[in-house]
Amino acid sequence: MVCRVSVTSSVVRETRNSPSFAGFPKSSLRLLAGPAPFTGVAVSAGTRRCARSPVQLFRCRVGRGRDSAARVFATTATEKASPWWARQKELWTEVESEEHFYELVEQAGRERKLLLIDFYATWCHACQKVYPTLCLMAEDPKLTKNILFAKLQVDKFKTLVKKEGLTMLPVVRGYGNEGKFLFECSASPKKVKKLRQNLNTVLADTSRSYYEDPMGVLQPETEEMMARKAEKEAELKRLAKEKAALAKTMDNLASNGNGSARSVPRVKELNSKDPSKTQDPRKRMFLEKYKADYGYGGMIDELYQREIGSRLSENEHYMDYTAAALYCNSVIDNAMNELKSAVFGNPHSAAPSSVRTDTKIEAIRERILRHFNADPAEYQCVFTRGATASLKLVGETFPWSDKSRFVYLRENHNSVLGQRQYALAHGASFQAVDEDWVDTWLFGDNSESQDIDESLASPPGDGAEEPVYSLFAFPGEDNFAGVKYPLEWIHGVRAKSTENTKWFSMLDAAAFVHAQPLDLTAYPADFVSISFYKMFGYPTGLGALIIRTENVELLKKVFWGGGSVSLATSADNFHVLKCKPSERLEDGTVSFLDIIALEHGFNMVEKLGGPPMIQRHVASLADYLYEQLTSLRHSNGKPMAFVFGKHDHPNRHKVQGGIVNFELLGSDGHVLSYREIQEAAGQAGFHIRTGAECNPGACYKYLGIQDEEVERLAGTKEGCNDEVEYLTVQRTADFSSIGQLVTSQEILDAIEETKVPLGHAGEVAMKWVKVPLGSIRVSLGYMSTFEDVQALVDWVELRYRDKTSADF
Known part of the structure; x- marks a missing residue:
């Protein structure tokens, strides 16, 4: 199979500075007519060919079309806001399912009409270019009286597409009486000109x-051709039958092992336990309160022993799920058994092992989109090295300009903060904001919201410039205190776009999706970063960027490599990026063996009941841990712990996730050393985390530290593992609580209250205090148990009750 890209002395003007077409001479530029601003297509009199693996499902043919063949049809304001494939939809019957496809074939036969199906992909440049031409035919009464026009989005029905044997895009197929397949012909921008002639030929008989000749004209098949075709179809059926039998054997081996490996039973096959029969009265009380939410219907104890218990001692308790989920024994067993059952080769080849790998990878992409309820017409799944790599990819390819704005929630992970360096490199500005600011901007009253809009407005241009692209980034759940932020912000950001300024949303979902459901149909974020080891522990070093299809063309890719290009030369600065978004954005060979293992992680999540059941399980434990920690008291009545987040919110499950972040307090009210607690907890068998958790915005907000106070540490605090644990700062004389941030006005008020003369230095009204630079984070997950939580509470009370820093 080949991917054809036309190149000549005339090339799209808009692509002059595009990395997709770097290196074309200035004299080679020409404006293409098309249905929308269109980049990424070269046109030519001469066609260059590049070898491309037949394992790839489609090829995209792109070329030059006349204005009449790419006429921009009139659209309403609503249509202009719609993606190209949704315009003039009243002219078409959209295939909704595989059954619907066959119903349309039968319907056309009953009505003695020709069924014409346009097979398209939302990411296909050529499909977009020829769509107006096809719409012209679909609204022509001379054709519609004899033809039923339908469309099929190939990414939604990959099994059907493979069954039908499609190998290129764009393409149209015709079906006649009794569902008979009549023809297939290219709908490339060049050959679509012949489509009306071809339809008239078919309607005449x-x-x-029919078959398509090299010029794109349909010719009647000869008897000899039909005989060869019948023989080939029979051979394909025989091979398909043998392949299905082999696949079934491989599936059995992958699921059950080769006879020596013990298969792990499904959750529903495990024996549930009666909560009333537990011996620990505290657990009995807990189960009475949370039995509807905790433990997946009573399965957790036996499930934990099968999946985790063999790798942890009885006194060990893993409570660091935000850093990495615990992988399950059955996930590892099933993944290894699958790898032992067949050979999986590099997908950039036509070898059988490569075809097998490519098929698995595409199935996993579909599984990921389905897990997040993302329409494959609207979203693409791009594999990366992790959530950080996904954020980096957006940062380095986003269409920044010196008028762009990068606005992000203060409580973002360091990897989101790192995106601002790309914005600054292009002259853009950035702004860190808090939750109240975002709510006011997006949903506040007109005057307050308008004031913020004016502060974010770009300087007026000359009217001939492209829109200004700006980005708003926030976490679904912050990785420090586990606070969940409103996904409704996504709709608010989208509504802020105007003709001159386009706003996009970046959702960092790395800490969110392990124990929270995410519905991208309900909350259509533009970019979503995912880390799979945070979801189910294995494999590591693998993540995904889930991106809206319509945004792919906006990304200005600079580096390219491996299989991301269709054409490239060595001596000249020339390259053409591939059409399919995943191929275009994934440089080099993806971690294909790790991707194959993802299926077994998703299987485990589904066995537990999916994200909603995991969410309920984790929430019950987080509630209990918060209640227990905040009830601990020293003998003098002072609290032993101070917990951050929104655990006490009336609607806490909507705004608080499965993280319990806290400081331990001595009997004198001072914060105890989190470094000492980390070391002692480790020795006692608790897997927890301390420090700033790579989230300085959230950490310093909760601890009441100003940015400039931290910046003074430059040269003193060198990294995450140095000895700097406290910051000595001035606070007002009445300072007593964690998180109390001093302001200049408070200093003046304190001076006024103590009647200190204004010429005085003011120390009388202030005091020097030590503020910690980190805290203690316990993060719960799908395999956390009541025993984990209770053991931690008991240990904290036993070790730190009636103690101060001087005791350690």
Whole structure:
């Protein structure tokens, strides 16, 4: 199979500075007519060819079309806001399912009409270019009286597409009486000009089958051709039957092992336990309160022993799920058994092992989109090295300009903060904001919201410039205190776009999706970063960027490599990026063996009941841990712990996730050393985390530290593992609580209250205090248990009750 890209002395003007077409001479520029601003297509009199693996499902043919063949049809304001494939939809019957496809074939036969199906992909440049031409035919009464026009989005029905044997895009197929397949012909921008002629040829005699000649004209098949075709179809059926039998054997081996490996039973096969029969009265009380939410219907104890218990001692308790989820024994067993059952080769080849790998990878992409309820027409799944790599990819390819704005929630992970360096490199500005600011901007009253809009407005241009692209980034759940932020912000950001300024949303979902459901149909974020080891522990070093299809063309890719290009030369600065978004954005060979293992992680999540059941399980434990920690008291009545986040919110499950972040307090009210607690907890068998958790915005907000106070540490605090644990700062004389941030006005008020003369230094009204630079984070997950939580509470009370820093 080949991917054809036309190149000549005339090339799209808009692509002059595009990395997709770097290196074309200035004299080679020409404006293409098309249905929308269109980049990424070269046109030519001469066609260059590049070898491309047949394992790839489609090829995209792109070329030059006349204005009449790419006429921009009139659209309403609503249509202009719609993606190209949704315009003039009243002219088409959209295939909704595989059954619907066959119903349309039968319907056309009953009505003695020709069924014409346009097979398209939302990411296909050529499909977009020829769509207006096809719409012209679909609204022509001379054709519609004899033809039923339908469309099929190939990414939604990959099994059907493979069954039908499609190998290129764009393409149209015709079906006649009794569902008979009549023809297939290219709908490339060049050959679509012949489509009306071809339709008239077929309508003149629907009893015959046709083939497409090299010029794109349909010709009747000869008897000899039909005989060869029948023989080939019979051979393909035989091979398909043998392949299905082999696949079934491989599936059995992957699921059950080769006879020596013990298969792990499904959750529903495990024996549930009666909560009333537990011996620990504290657990009995807990189960009475949370039995509807905790433990997946009573399965957790036996499930934990099967999946985790063999790798942890009885006194060990893993409570660091935000850093990495615990992988399950059955996930590892099933993944290894699958790898032992067949050979999986590099997908950039036509070898059988490569075809097998490519098929698995595409199935996993579909599984990921389905897990997040993302329409494959609207979203693409791009594999990366992790959530950080996904954020980096957006940062380095986003269409920044010196008028762009990068606005992000203060409580973002360091990897989101790192995106601002790309914005600054292009002259853009950035702004860190808090939750109240975002709510005011997006949903506040007109005057307050308008004031913020004016502060974010770009300087007026000359009217001939492209829109200004700006980005708003926030976490679904912050990785420090586990606070969840409103996904409704996504709709608010989208509504802020105007003709001159386009706003996009970046959702960092790395800490969110392990124990929270995410519905991208309900909350259509533009970019979503995912880390799979945070979801189910294995494999590591693998993540995904889930990106809206319509945004792919906006990304200005600079580096390219491996299989991301269709054409490239060595001596000249020339390259053409591939059409399919995943191929275009994934440089080099993806971690294909790790991707194959993802299926077994998703299987485990589904066995537990999916994200909603995991969410309920984790929430019950987080509630209990918060209640227990905040109830601990020293003998003098002072609290032993101070917990951050929104655990006490009336609607806490909507705004608080499965993280319990806290400081331990001595009997004198001072914060105890989190470094000492980390070391002692480790020795006692608790897997927890301390420090700033790579989230300085959230950490310093909760601890009441100003940015400039931290910046003074430059040269003193060198990294995450140095000895700097406290910051000595001035606070007002009445300072007593964690998180109390001093302001200049408070200093003046304190001076006024103590009647200190204004010429005085003011120390009388202030005091020097030590503020910690980190805290203690316990993060719960799908395999956390009551025993984990209770053991931690008991240990904290036993070790730190009635103690101060001087005791350690």
